[in-house]
Amino acid sequence: MPHIPILNDGTPLSELINHDTREVAMRTLSDEQIYQVEMKKIFAKTWVFLGHETEIPNSGDFLVRDMGSDSVLVTRDKDGDIHVALNVCPHRGMKISTHDSGNTPIHTCIYHGWAFKPNGDFVGAPADKECMHGKMMTKQQLGLKKARVAEYGGLIFATWNIEGPSFEEFLGDAKWYFDTLWCRTIEGMEVLGPPQRFVIRANWKTACEQSASDGFHTMTLHRWLGEVGPYAKKPDEEGKGGDLSPEMYGSEVWTDHGHTMRCIDLDRKIRRITGKDPSALSAREKLELLPPPGITPEMVPQLLERFSDEQLELMSWRPPQVGNFFPNGLFEFIYLPQPDGTVVGAMALHAYIPKGPDKLEFVNWILAEKDTPPELKAKMLRQSVQLLGTSGMVEQDDSDTWPHQTIVAKGAMSADITLKYQACYETKPPSWPGPGHVGDGFTKDDTQWQWWQYWYELMTA
Amino acid sequence: MTHADDNATALAAAELKTLLEPTPLPMLDTSKRISAADPLHTELMEFLVDEAEMLDNLQFKAWGATLAEDLEYNAPLRRTRTTRQQDQTVVRTVQHLHEDFGSMQLRIMRVADTTSAWGEDPPSRTRRFISNIRAYRTEQANEYLVRSYELVTRSRFDFDDFDLIPCERYDILRRDGVSFKLARREILLDQVVVGTPNLGIFL
Numbered sequence: 059m060p061h062i063p064i065l066n067d068g069t070p071l072s073e074l075i076n077h078d079t080r081e082v083a084m085r086t087l088s089d090e091q092i093y094q095v096e097m098k099k100i101f102a103k104t105w106v107f108l109g110h111e112t113e114i115p116n117s118g119d120f121l122v123r124d125m126g127s128d129s130v131l132v133t134r135d136k137d138g139d140i141h142v143a144l145n146v147c148p149h150r151g152m153k154i155s156t157h158d159s160g161n162t163p164i165h166t167c168i169y170h171g172w173a174f175k176p177n178g179d180f181v182g183a184p185a186d187k188e189c190m191h192g193k194m195m196t197k198q199q200l201g202l203k204k205a206r207v208a209e210y211g212g213l214i215f216a217t218w219n220i221e222g223p224s225f226e227e228f229l230g231d232a233k234w235y236f237d238t239l240w241c242r243t244i245e246g247m248e249v250l251g252p253p254q255r256f257v258i259r260a261n262w263k264t265a266c267e268q269s270a271s272d273g274f275h276t277m278t279l280h281r282w283l284g285e286v287g288p289y290a291k292k293p294d295e296e297g298k299g300g301d302l303s304p305e306m307y308g309s310e311v312w313t314d315h316g317h318t319m320r321c322i323d324l325d326r327k328i329r330r331i332t333g334k335d336p337s338a339l340s341a342r343e344k345l346e347l348l349p350p351p352g353i354t355p356e357m358v359p360q361l362l363e364r365f366s367d368e369q370l371e372l373m374s375w376r377p378p379q380v381g382n383f384f385p386n387g388l389f390e391f392i393y394l395p396q397p398d399g400t401v402v403g404a405m406a407l408h409a410y411i412p413k414g415p416d417k418l419e420f421v422n423w424i425l426a427e428k429d430t431p432p433e434l435k436a437k438m439l440r441q442s443v444q445l446l447g448t449s450g451m452v453e454q455d456d457s458d459t460w461p462h463q464t465i466v467a468k469g470a471m472s473a474d475i476t477l478k479y480q481a482c483y484e485t486k487p488p489s490w491p492g493p494g495h496v497g498d499g500f501t502k503d504d505t506q507w508q509w510w511q512y513w514y515e516l517m518t519a
Numbered sequence: 520m521t522h523a524d525d526n527a528t529a530l531a532a533a534e535l536k537t538l539l540e541p542t543p544l545p546m547l548d549t550s551k552r553i554s555a556a557d558p559l560h561t562e563l564m565e566f567l568v569d570e571a572e573m574l575d576n577l578q579f580k581a582w583g584a585t586l587a588e589d590l591e592y593n594a595p596l597r598r599t600r601t602t603r604q605q606d607q608t609v610v611r612t613v614q615h616l617h618e619d620f621g622s623m624q625l626r627i628m629r630v631a632d633t634t635s636a637w638g639e640d641p642p643s644r645t646r647r648f649i650s651n652i653r654a655y656r657t658e659q660a661n662e663y664l665v666r667s668y669e670l671v672t673r674s675r676f677d678f679d680d681f682d683l684i685p686c687e688r689y690d691i692l693r694r695d696g697v698s699f700k701l702a703r704r705e706i707l708l709d710q711v712v713v714g715t716p717n718l719g720i721f722l
């Protein structure tokens with residue numbers, strides 16, 4: 059039985075989304091009440107991305123992160139296990155840690171001194187013999203509120219839905235694809251440092267619906283890419299100067315739980331870089347000629363060993379290059395042409411943290427494989443910083459757009475204007491190696507529409 | 520793990536850190552302070568305020584011409600730590616800006632030569648307030664280390680609030696004829712979570 063939230067003016071949420079015409083009313087982008095429902099029904103229910111295990115390599119290491127509107131501690135205990143618990147003291151509600159990361163075997167609340175283990179268990183209060191916590195509740199009842207944790211390819215996720223679906227169920231069909239990104243090597247990935255963090259005065263969904271594989275905006279909002287620099291098209295090349303449309307071809311994948319990706323075709327790049335005909339090359343040859351971001355030709359045997367022929371076909375032909383983790387994660391595994399004709403990869407992961415209906419925090423992690431040669435890691439880091447995140451020449455344009463959508467969504471008339479997702483795929487690729495829903499050809503809106511459909515499913519669950 | 524393994528891992532981590540981070544900042548020698556009464560101090564100050572004027576007036580190409588070809592231009596991340604752990608508050612592996620001459624020229628081309636740098640078009644109205652200038656001679660006869668405070672106010676569109684970007688800068692200015700070239704800049708932002716939607720402006 060769907061449970062449809064009714065807003066204060068009597069409007070049921072169902073009136074803000076039109077499933078036949080694939081429209082969503084702009085009111086959803088800035089409504090305080092909808093935001094409160096989202097925090098409970100989405101961020102307190104699904105698996106939420108919090109960080110990478112290499113951010114807390116040692117016993118006692120911890121991070122302070124956000125699960126929706128709640129601050130949490132992400133910790134590693136002395137057995138090496140990772141825990142996530144609410145960063146709120148069960149005594150009188152002081153924040154347990156006011157740092158952003160650090161190391162401590164015991165978390166002591168500075169207010170009245172209650173102490174907790176990294177796993178959240180209550181150790182005791184000062185003057186233990188005076189039993190400061192009283193006798194009404196046991197020590198066991200007075201621990202930090204614990205979330206359920208999943209680790210996947212080094213990524214840390216958590217949920218408050220203790221009995222809910224497993225992380226694998228949550229990923230669903232996306233797992234087959236995500237494995238080719240996050241689980242490529244035996245050693246696994248590492249962060250190259252703590253994440254960049256900055257604030258944008260925009261609703262979290264403006265960033266997140268875009269993260270669900272909006273291809274179109276690349277041609278226009280990021281048009282400068284075609285105008286100057288190493289990505290600019292020479293006028294005699296395919297596509298006129300400044301025309302990014304040839305980059306828009308490939309496949310897009312969307313899955314039931316709103317995880318989506320753009321699998322952009324590599325054939326043109328392979329042809330340009332190597333002068334060879336990609337259709338005459340094996341997956342292995344293509345992977346060696348143009349290895350995925352962070353991978354070198356020497357590392358390709360690891361891929362051959364780990365992945366099925368179908369996955370290798372995907373990776374060497376149309377690898378996922380940008381996409382999202384529902385609800386608020388975005389990943390980029392991009393191939394960046396250099397002035398000297400080579401290609402350097404960049405791997406980044408963003409979380410768009412809701413900070414009220416009109417504000418989000420952009421958190422940007424930059425990653426590499428542990429096995430990536432150090433010199434290449436350094437190059438990947440610089441590339442990522444220059445294009446993505448705080449000062450990224452590409453993502454600056456995004457961060458300046460979302461506030462306007464959020465502001466106009468408040469207008470009495472504008473609130474009823476709809477976001478439209480009406481460009482639908484009409485063809486599937488003739489043969490496609492993977493699961494999920496797939497469209498073929500020029501970018502379309504199906505991925506973003508799927509994001510909203512799952513949003514609605516959770517909001518009315 | 521054996522002791523030898525531990526050592527090897529620590530060594531590899533240190534090596535990687537060196538590669539990821541910019542070259543270390545040159546040491547500041549307080550005995551080489553240039554007095555504010557010294558005309559050289561005035562010259563250095565004029566460079567900084569002229570630079571602010573160019574950037575506030577969107578003269579990006581002119582500003583680009585003041586950059587040295589071996590430029591390193593960085594803005595580290597900040598972290599919140601206790602008083603006794605203040606040495607851990609600056610992160611130089613992942614940074615907000617991690618630039619060299621080539622990448623700065625590309626940034627300048629983006630805002631000066633394209634018609635679609637939407638993040639800064641229309642441009643922000645900015646004002647760069649430069650103060651607390653302290654200058655030092657260095658090992659290199661033609662290079663001066665200059666520290667300054669900068670407060671940038673940034674106004675976008677018809678927004679009635681300003682983004683404030685306060686920072687301290689650690690510059691190396693190199694003598695170049697009658698003026699200087701910027702050979703090195705580190706921008707130490709005061710915020711852990713930067714309070715402006717992007718660093719699409721130059722600091």
Ligand code: FES
Pocket residue numbers: 147148149150151152167168169170171172
């Ligand atoms: S609020 Fe934490 S000990 Fe009292």
Ligand SMILES: [Fe+2]
Pocket residue numbers: 275280452453456
């Ligand atoms: Fe974008």
